Amino acid sequence: MRIATWNVNSARQRSPRLLAWLEQRRPDVVCLQETKLTDEAFAELFDGPLGELGYAHAHAGQSAWNGVAVLSRIGLEDVRTGFTDAPGFPDPEARAVSAVCGGVRVHSLYVPNGRTPESDHYTYKLAWLAALRDAVAADVPDVLLCGDFNIAPTDADVFDPAAYVGHTHVTPPERAALAALMDLGLVDVVRERWPEDTVYSYWDYRAGMFHKNLGMRIDLILAGAPLAARAKAAWIDREARKGKGPSDHAPVIVDLDRAPDGDIGPMIPPPSAKPPKPGSGRLPQPTP
DNA sequence: ATGCCTCACAGCGTGAGA
Numbered sequence: 001m002r003i004a005t006w007n008v009n010s011a012r013q014r015s016p017r018l019l020a021w022l023e024q025r026r027p028d029v030v031c032l033q034e035t036k037l038t039d040e041a042f043a044e045l046f047d048g049p050l051g052e053l054g055y056a057h058a059h060a061g062q063s064a065w066n067g068v069a070v071l072s073r074i075g076l077e078d079v080r081t082g083f084t085d086a087p088g089f090p091d092p093e094a095r096a097v098s099a100v101c102g103g104v105r106v107h108s109l110y111v112p113n114g115r116t117p118e119s120d121h122y123t124y125k126l127a128w129l130a131a132l133r134d135a136v137a138a139d140v141p142d143v144l145l146c147g148d149f150n151i152a153p154t155d156a157d158v159f160d161p162a163a164y165v166g167h168t169h170v171t172p173p174e175r176a177a178l179a180a181l182m183d184l185g186l187v188d189v190v191r192e193r194w195p196e197d198t199v200y201s202y203w204d205y206r207a208g209m210f211h212k213n214l215g216m217r218i219d220l221i222l223a224g225a226p227l228a229a230r231a232k233a234a235w236i237d238r239e240a241r242k243g244k245g246p247s248d249h250a251p252v253i254v255d256l257d258r259a260p261d262g263d264i265g266p267m268i269p270p271p272s273a274k275p276p277k278p279g280s281g282r283l284p285q286p287t288p
Numbered sequence: 289a290t291g292c293c294t295c296a297c298a299g300c301g302t303g304a305g306a
Contacts, residue, residue: 205293242290
């Protein structure tokens with residue numbers, strides 16, 4: 001089961017690349033952000049092409065700004081637009097949609113940008129994240145939170161932390177809000193897979209930032225622990241950021257292994273088990 | 289070449305993105 005999330009920065013502008021990418025990567029479930037389309041416009045543009053590729057879709061949009069969707073070719077049930085007590089700015093915005101796909105509730109999220117730490121939009125961002133946490137708590141652990149979080153979880157997720165002092169995306173309150181969300185029992189599957197690596201999902205269009213690999217990792221897949229344990233691969237598809245007419249974000253992809261049908265036994269020896277004598281096994285021994 | 293910003297809406301500039 002392959003799940004992906006991609007801030008496409010206008011589904012209309014990205015249409016050819018999005019459809020080609022779906023054919024190439026064949027994800028089972030895709031979360032989109034910044035479609036920038038009304039539901040009617042999205043349906044007019046994508047009902048046909050997505051149907052041909054085997055995807056059903058749930059879109060929550062508005063004119064010009066925001067807009068999120070879940071695409072699935074493994075079932076799309078119990079669609080929910082927005083979430084309980086989601087704050088607006090001041091009116092509700094199209095920043096969240098979720099559906100049950102293959103037995104998992106998948107959320108496509110576009111967290112408010114925040115603009116500057118002094119702005120009303122920043123207050124809105126924190127309130128939105130707090131409400132999201134309360135709203136999704138009941139979905140854990142069979143849940144995937146996918147999307148553009150507009151937060152770099154740690155300084156390792158920013159090309160130059162010094163360049164972002166005083167800016168949004170890296171402030172302690174934003175990171176605390178993300179941490180509170182993850183404290184529900186969610187795992188950042190890409191960082192878990194690449195603990196020491198430089199991995200970014202967004203690069204500014206300007207000044208050749210992508211080509212210098214000066215970016216940020218702000219697009220995340222947060223998985224309930226049992227789902228995270230099934231992750232066989234988790235990566236950021238930098239290929240989709242190359243070439244002509246890309247989004248400024250790259251897709252994030254996770255491949256989940258099939259759920260075990262029954263008890264497949266412990267994956268590691270219990271703590272009480274005696275470790276084998278050094279040199280007694282065929283596997284290389286760890287070096288201190 | 290991975291190659292130096294893009295998008296929407298308005299209406300040929302402006303605000304937003306992060």
